[in-house]
Amino acid sequence: MKFGNLENLYYFILPIIILIIMAYGMVKRNKILKTLRIQRSKKSYLLKIIFIILGSCLICVALLSPEKLLEEKDVQVEGNNIYVLMDTSSSMLAEDVYPNRIELGKRIIKNIFKEIKGDKIGIIPFSDSAYIQMPLTEDYSIGENYINAIDTNLISGGGTKIIDALKIANDSFEEIKAEKKVVLIVSDGGEREKDVIDFVKNNKITVYSIGVGTNKGEVIPDYKNGKRNGFVKNNKGSIVVSKLNNSFLKELSKISEGKYYEANNLNDNSEKFISDIKNIHKDKLDNEKITIYKKYYQYFLLLGMIFLFLGYFLNRRLKYEE
Structure with a gap:
């Protein structure tokens, strides 16, 4: 007793x-x-x-x-290893969705953390470079603090280099010898990059992606020292209009046997990621002793x-x- x-x-x-x-x-x-x-x-x-x-x-x-x-018995715990690759480029400040793309993306990730069960999740912000902000973990309660800290000043540069984030995620998967590599890209898209496609194919990474924004697009606010200072301009001095470039995200998801979702004020099917991720093959994560x-x-x-x-x-x- x-x-x-x-x-x-x-x-x-x-x-x-x-x-x-x-x-x-x-x-x-x-x-x-x-x-x-x-x-x-x-x-x-x-x-x-x-x-x-x-x-x-x-x-x-x-x-x-x-x-x-x-x-007392040992039970095999099954689940997925998932890295959320969050775009923090300057275009994510565009306000064609409320309140802007990056805040909508953060809200989507928070909802995923609330609904998902049994999987290990990590967060990798990316722009001109990338790094692991939150390693793979089952402790979803700490995730909200990391998500709140994400903004476009997290990584300098303002570009969109998905390849760096994918390489970091893949290295982490290889380190833990994950059977299945799953990433969720939350971004407003980008130009088609063959090296990204080849890397995903060669390393057997399953890419799910959520396109945040609209095809009509919007100008990008320019902030300096926390204050709004007009809009982002190109080398010719013209104001840049950023549009959702979903074709590359769709292609990346399709060739890796993942899925593409879209999120804006009129259409948001990102919640389907939760149900879809439950139906894929589960890795054997840990042995857990049950008493x-x-x-x-x-x-x-x-x-x-x-x-x-x-x-x-x-x-x-x-x-x-x-």
């Missing part, structure tokens, strides 16, 4: 407090009866104290969750309630007799 919730030991202070109060009440009661020269049996009151204290102690034991080990216990708290709780009831009933009877 062992206890599963030893942190509840402090509850045993309650029976001690009750005992002190009732003992003080008994002494005071006896003094009053002695002053009035009334004889009353002390055994009934003492029995009432015993019942109430015993009942309180049994309930406190129930709160400790007494249990007995029945079985099975039989719980006995209910017996102590029942006995405790019975003794408290008897103490309460005896208390009522003593008052009636007096």
Whole structure:
């Protein structure tokens, strides 16, 4: 027999407090009866104290969750290793979606973290370069803090080099010897790059992608020192209009047997990624030891309630007799 919730030991202070109060009440009661020269049996009151204290102690034991080990076994934990590749290029500031592309992308990733179960997820922001911001983990609770920290100033340059992020993700997959390599690219697209396509094919990476933005596009706000300072211009001095370039993302997802989704104010099917990822082959992630216990708290709780009831009933009877 062992206890599963030893942190509840402090509850045993309650029976001690009750005992002190009732003992003080008994002494005071006896003094009053002695002053009035009334004889009353002390055994009934003492029995009432015993019942109430015993009942309180049994309930406190129930709160400790007494249990007995029945079985221990090793279970194979299955899931996917998934890296989210988040585009932090300057074009992600375009406001053709609300409030802008990068904030919508962050909201999508947060929703994925809330809904996904059993998989290991990591985050790799990319622009002119890339790095692992959050390594592969099953602790989704820490993910929101990392996602909140993502912005277009995270990586200098402002370009869109997916290849760097893919290489970093692949190195991580190789290090843990992942059977299946899955990445989710959240981006407004980019120009077709043959080396990216070849790298995905050669390393057997399954690419899911979410295109954030619209085909109509929008100008890109230019921020300096946190303040909006007009719009981004090209070398000729003309204001740049950034459009969703989904053709490359679609091609990348198709050739790697992944899927493409789109997210904007009028159409957002990114939530389908959750259901789609559940249907692909799962890796064997870890061996986990499962322990099975039989719980006995209910017996102590029942006995405790019975003794408290008897103490309460005896208390009522003593008052009636007096």
